[in-house]
Amino acid sequence: MKYEAVIGMEVHVELNTLSKVFCGCSTNFHAPANTNVCPVCLGMPGVLPVISKRAVELSVAVGLALHCTISRWSKMDRKNYFYPDLAKNYQISQYDLPLCANGYLEIPIDGTTKRIGVTRAHLEEDTARNTHTIGGGDSGVDFNRCGVPLLEIVTEPDIRSADEAYAYLTNLKQILQYLDVSDCNMEEGSLRAEANISIRPVGTEAFGTKTEVKNVASFSGIYKAIEFEIARQQQVLEEGGTITQETRGWDADRGITFSQRAKESAHDYRYFPEPDLVPLVVDEAWEQQIRESLPELPQARRERFITAYQLSEFDAGVLTADKAMADFFEATVDAGAAAKPAANWVMGDLQKLLTERRVEIGDCALRAEDLASMIGLIEDGTISGKIAKDLLPEMLDTGKAPKLLVEEKGLVQISDSSELEAVAREIIEANPGPTADFRAGKEKALGFLVGQMMKATKGKANPKLANEIIRSELAKTE
């Protein structure tokens, strides 16, 4: 039998507000344990939550970017369960009236676009972090994270493959980064994704029993976990077994999912409206104000790059994947560089150097104006592309202007014909073999000779000119 997967994603995003969602404490949970805490987030007797307007704004911004309907009137609810990482033993969350509902996210897949329905996005508070000594004995709770605003984004079961799930996550992350609402760092837990996975025979409507895969530390991990889970479920069914509804963990080392907790019966969270907070009202004016403050989103920017800069769809996609990179590219063009070489430098050498150095574009010394002026120096023949490649690392590390570096190092390209003619003659003399080969009709040998010229001039020869000159010198001395 042929099966298809039915997948829904739940993503928790920590919003990057300065203060926690219900108190004034800093959201920096990397501080020493239990230093960014107060009576409110510690759930001490007599305290009351006060909702952060900023957290609501960021949530609405995400909702709007995901084409959600924003609730004019929603409320917070108490989700009751006992656990030491939950100061009040209830989490303030949203139950039946989420802030944002009925949206979608479009993902590019197989050359077309697919719409993934977003059921809801709701605001809640993060929990503390429990730590245990290895081998047991002592447990501690760090409440720094308790009360950090969290947005939970839930999709419809519209996803059909690991590829689609991956595309959904990367596109969602792009949007969140463009909105600048979260660090989206999976390793630090500021973005957490869970997949609900089931399979059913192709052509049937009814959902199969689902499993929930949790605690995966990367998008590629989720991709692999989904692939594994689909295959595992298929095997179980083909062997005549049944799928158990359960939560499964991901063992990245062994590349398998494993049963963590069977859902005996659905957890009874005894939700009820939070009486300590007044209803959450987002009126039309406020929504409009947030809508107007939204930045250009990845999809729109991608399309604009294609039309405004005549970039290929691929290049536009790569450049806009990361907002900072796209910003840098545009700044380079604004500083006078032509779009195509700017795109090539940003996507190519620059990206490679940044990856090697493990730095973000915003954290290195390179300025867009300097990249533009470097590209200008190539265009006007002052330096060769080869020289530019050598210059870029230093520009990136020191922030020095390319003109200055070129002068300091005497790297101005040799475009003086007589100087190059002399070099060409020396090269021809020193390399009788290739010279003979060329003359015997082996065009390839010319490349070697040009290379020797570049070497002799330490890369400063204007490559185009060097090519012409050695050709004419070879013709002369024949």
Added chain:
Amino acid sequence: MSNTWYEKTAHEIRDAVRAGDVSAAEVTESCLDRIAAVDGQLKAFIDVWNDAARAQAAQVDAKIKNGEDPGPLAGVPIGLKDVLCTKQGTTTCCSQILKGYRSPFDATAVERLADAGAVFVGKLNMDEFAMGSSTENSSLQTTKNPWNLECVPGGSSGGSAAAVAGHECAITLGSDTGGSIRQPAACCGCVGLKPTYGRVSRFGLVAFASSLDQIGPFTKDVEDCALVLNAICGRDLRDSTSADLPVPDFTQALKGDVSGMKLGMPKEYFTDALGAEMREKIDTAIKVLEGQGAEIVEVSLPHTDYAVATYYIICTAEASANLARFDGVRYGYRAPGVTNVDELYRKTKTEGYGPEVRRRIMLGTYVLSSGYYDAYYLKAQKVRSLIQRDFNEAFERCDAIVTPTAPTPAFKIGEKSSDPLEMYLSDIYTISVNLAGLPGMSLPCGLTASGLPAGLQIIAKPFDEETLLRVAYTYEQNRGFELAMPAALRAQ
């Protein structure tokens, strides 16, 4: 001459202190002496702050000496229900689960009273977590009714009521979730006022039922109530449910009268459930107001019969979540000898709470459970709306509503403690006011033949405490009797 400042009202003390006729220190000593003399019998206080009170009084006196304004409650001795967070001493809600707990902050209401020049003399007994109507549910001690030491003072703010009625201090603060200020005020013969929900910040009030709880004063007369409201009311950014409304000078409300005012008598409150003697006391009180020009009209609150059931669903549901945090993990009592976290919760809560608190947590957990939510909690919320609507409609026909505060005077200690349902009915006349979020007040309206106080309840529209105070003051000025010092505490 013996120092009898403890017998005075807050406004008398304030005037004398501000005029320099007496020092705050002398007034404080008078109250501390009185507490030392009578609290062994009354057991209203669970903690007396002798040193802190003296230090606070000295600050007031220093201000006066320096020509600074000592505040509108300068030198007035005030006691606080143990449900209010205070940096001074402990805050335990008279529960073993919070034994020894020290709050890192003062409740907003406490802060505001301190700013007004008050002198805090200590913490007062209450039913554990404010759950009860007799103060017998305190895990610490049984408070006695000053009018008859064999009777309860009412509850849950029994300590606050007994302390004012026993003249241990001029003012106390209590909290009222279903009648916990008004019912003990009626039982002890003092004035008790529950402001409109949202009038007073709940920040620093340990939550029992968040949508019903409200802080309010116990005083010896109506004027003192107005003084306290002036100090504690108003928006607090730390409480989202506190109303962003202007706070009037409530003492101005005392100047008016009730002529032409319509006072509603809800027919559902004047049934056979109300004892004949109590009925007579209320009728007499209403006649006094009629004599002052008020027009008495009959009104109907048709959903009254459902109030107690509705209340016990909503308050227990909220309490089951509010009390979840007392788990032995971060503060308060932690059961010894546990080996895992589930056992920690179970043992800590079993050992830390008294039976009534456990009962209400179980009830509240039940009514919120999946499959029961619609039948109980959701239905109760709908009935709550109907009860609110009853009042809205009644207030179209009258300016204020007058009722008895409680069906009976104070009962004997132990009389109802074995029957929770019987105990819950002590609050039948007060509970609806909390469900509707209205301001309500209880005033003494005489003594029964057995020498126990009866209470008249006045209810007004939301945020219309001024009408409440005007009716109460008019009654108080014209009631034709003075409440003497309770006999049991005379000549101490």
